[in-house]
Amino acid sequence: MNCEHCRQLISALVDEELTEGERGSLDEHLAQCSECAQYSEQIRELERLTSEWESSAMPRDIEQAILDRAKQKPHGWLGRVGGGSYRIPRPVAWAAVLLLALLSVNSLISRNGSTQEEQFITTPENNQPVQHIILTQADIVQTYTTGSAPADL
Amino acid sequence: MAVNVKTEDRPPIVETSSNHQQFTELFHLYKDRTYDFALRMLGDAHAAGDVAQDVFIRLYEHQSNHHHIEDVKSWLFIVTRNLCLNHMRNRGRQVPLDALDDQLAQTNPAVDPRQRALRRALATLESPYREALILKVYQGFAYIEIAEILGTTVPAVRAILFKARNQLRDELNRTQAKGDSYEL
Numbered sequence: 001m002n003c004e005h006c007r008q009l010i011s012a013l014v015d016e017e018l019t020e021g022e023r024g025s026l027d028e029h030l031a032q033c034s035e036c037a038q039y040s041e042q043i044r045e046l047e048r049l050t051s052e053w054e055s056s057a058m059p060r061d062i063e064q065a066i067l068d069r070a071k072q073k074p075h076g077w078l079g080r081v082g083g084g085s086y087r088i089p090r091p092v093a094w095a096a097v098l099l100l101a102l103l104s105v106n107s108l109i110s111r112n113g114s115t116q117e118e119q120f121i122t123t124p125e126n127n128q129p130v131q132h133i134i135l136t137q138a139d140i141v142q143t144y145t146t147g148s149a150p151a152d153l
Numbered sequence: 154m155a156v157n158v159k160t161e162d163r164p165p166i167v168e169t170s171s172n173h174q175q176f177t178e179l180f181h182l183y184k185d186r187t188y189d190f191a192l193r194m195l196g197d198a199h200a201a202g203d204v205a206q207d208v209f210i211r212l213y214e215h216q217s218n219h220h221h222i223e224d225v226k227s228w229l230f231i232v233t234r235n236l237c238l239n240h241m242r243n244r245g246r247q248v249p250l251d252a253l254d255d256q257l258a259q260t261n262p263a264v265d266p267r268q269r270a271l272r273r274a275l276a277t278l279e280s281p282y283r284e285a286l287i288l289k290v291y292q293g294f295a296y297i298e299i300a301e302i303l304g305t306t307v308p309a310v311r312a313i314l315f316k317a318r319n320q321l322r323d324e325l326n327r328t329q330a331k332g333d334s335y336e337l
Contacts, residue, residue: 007315007319008311008312008315011311011314011315011318012311012314012315014318015289015296015314017295017296017311042322043318043322046318046321046322046325047290049267049268049271050271050275050286050290050291050321051290052265052268053193053268053271053272053291055185055189055291056185056188056189056192056198057185057188057189058184058185058187058188058189058202058205059188059198059202062188062202062205062206063184065206066180066184066205066206066209066210067177067180069206069210070173070176070177070180070209070210070213071173
């Protein structure tokens, strides 16, 4: 075992992460190498020093702030709008809501037949329109899906 | 003497039907360790408080949105570490040494020069050496857990901790050479 490997094992020894075999090799090397033995003492002293730094508990005001924020947050995806990890920017969120509202209104009006399309029926002779027929969207859909016009046309 | 919270029981798995009560239980189980980790990483109580708040609000949102978390404890430390690194990147990676001294003076008015030197030396360590050392020495994580948090392997963690200790020892000896305080 070289000194570099030995010193890495000393660090792992302090962490209690050595295998039995590694421990045996380390002890053997330390018995023969005064420099590594000195290094071992330094690392142990460093460990004693670092362990004197006491842990800190979370301050009460931060604890309360977190619990309050969690209590105020709505559940589900709505909680993310304008806040949270995956933030949807507020303008985008409002634009999406407005767009959905407009589409809903449009759909409602169409169902009532207010939005209709005019279609000219022409005669082959003079190519002049002979009548105006008012088609609703439902008629057009039927024509496209069945290949034939509604019966009353 | 440091209160090293050794790896306790494996944390409960967050089921998709998590609720506010489950969040509160996890919060009380991990709040101090999470805050302590952030404080040692950043050396600034105010910044550590901000990071801790962000971490737990993210946990709450994950639960609320039915996102599955396999291991809550690892998840919390991974997120805390990432937020701390972001914070350090934004402020230029430097730990505010004056804030460190102030904090030490508040908790321990008779400031031990060895402790001051140690905290300053720890603050000079770069990522991932600093977090590896904190996770091992102060949080009591096993190598395999540190590997998961740092996104690396167990042999790499062993090497990182070896280098971290060498750097810490060298920095303390440099401090002593300048006549400031302490020699190992």
